[in-house]
Amino acid sequence: MKTIFTTGQVAKICKVAPRTVSKWFDSGRLRGYRIPGSQDRRIPREHLIRFLKEHGMPLGELEDEAMGKILLVGSDGMTRSSLDEMMANDDFKIDTASSGFEAGIQAESVHPDCVVIDFVMGREEALMIAQNLKKNGEYEETVLIGLLSDEDNASGFDRTVFNETFRKPFDSALLAERIRTLVNRRKQLA
DSSP states (O other), rough: OEEEEEEEHHHHTTTTTHHHHHHHHHHTSOOOOOOOTOOOOOEEHHHHHHHHHHHTTTOOOGHHHSEEEEEEESOOOHHHHHHHHHHTSSSSSEOOOOOOOOHHHHHHHHOOOHHHHHHHGHHHHHHHHHHHHHGGGGGTEEEEEEEEEEEEOOOTGGGGSSSEEEEEOOHHHHHHHHHHHHHHHHHHHH
């Protein structure tokens, strides 16, 4: 995952001439910095992604890292559809898994920014998934959200495993907003 690009690399991504990228940089439309003692320009990834989005240009190879990835584990179709609806205008891709095993496979291939675990699958399995993700160094920055069922008492387990918990029934708009906030905060720190 490249974090700094040269004008030549940006030109390849945007499918334009390097001179065009230099003009964007020199006019201030594309932010970046110059290497001290040289005229070489460098463009940080977040500035390039912002520039491409602002100008309606395709993200190309950056699309995967620009999108927020959510993994819904064990949730019902209603939760999925309401979250899809609430996040339709955002740059989020939602994948699902129905079991702990499937969640592990999906997490490995998708590398989600946020994992939403529905306790409807069973308290023990939900906690096991969360704890396994937290133990794995690759997912230590992944946002974990637990959806507690009505009969599930929040006491009796370590809630610090989760960044946030919601008790059903919950406001889907609030869940979507918390996911946006936590994932965007995580992406800015990365």
